[in-house]
Amino acid sequence: MSTHEPDPVYVRASVSGRCNLTCVYCPKQEGMENRVPALLKGRVLQPSDYCNNLSHLARNGVRGICFTGGEPTLNPSLPILVAHAAHEFDRVELTTNGRFLEEMLPQLAPHLDLLKVSFDVADRQLSRSLTAGTARDYDRALNAIRLGCAAGLPVGVNVVVMKSTMQQVDQVVSVVRLLNREGHTGRAYVSLLDFYYSAERRDFWEREFVPIDGLAAEFARRFGPSVSHERFGCRFFWFDAEGVQVRFKDSFGSTHRAPKCTGCKYYCQEGVYGLKHSAEGWVTTCPTGDDSYGVHLSPGLSPDEVDRRLGSLLGDVAAAKPSNDTFRTMLTTHDLRPEAVTPRTSSPAAHSVER
16 A cells, blocks of 8 residues: 655635535535635635735745635636645645536646545435535536546545445445546545534534544455554545545544634534635634634735734644544534444554554
């Protein structure tokens, strides 16, 4: 199995607060990954201002960027932003459901290090019920994976694991195995993500959340030990499933927390794993639009003022350390009772080998 080098600190750069789908696990009313204070909603930055902010972030030591949304391909300026980012950051990634990827990929591919495509299940009918999409949306996602591989890119196939979809994991792995046999220069892998809690999806989360460490133990039994991969804020575990690389990201275990997280009323599942930059220029370490937890990089700020505003956030990133039992703390903070959570008997780490 291949090994995986540590990654830099990333900014998750949302370039659209809209999405063409309504996935059952996604907090669409809360803004998905584009959460901002109420006064900023709709005040989207011009592409030149957005690019300036990316340059400021890179100048302050953030070396990786992942473009996200909503759905980033709904922003027609995405190719401009990605091309600019490629000159500023060491790694550039894009997460998409594939809506307009076919039209944009020729402009995007030369500047991307990784393409990630949401493809939660292999069954067409189940996909439609999960996303409120159409058969064409399913085809776009599948085609996006193929196009990314044909363009020579590594492609991560993102799967949010829920109680009702766990049985689809093997089928998704099989789909990826067939795509990789088509002989493209790029290769696809499967990325398994646990279902993040949000207040908007509270009841559904309590019914559907399932710790994926049990699934990781099953993969270890079937395919042998995993290889660990460090990224700031989390640890991944990779398995070789008969030629298909499968990555587990588990926030049920330890996540990174800064001192300010201790008394946070929003105490989240994901913790601190970098910065978030919204389409409006709101920058934060937190998955919330609370105006006390971030800063606004508005157009026209001097570099010194940008540095001042970013200083506390970057300090939180620097101070964040792995913190155990954060999942239990989150359950207590929000009085959550997920049906599938029982005392841990295993973890992906128990079956991993270090580089």
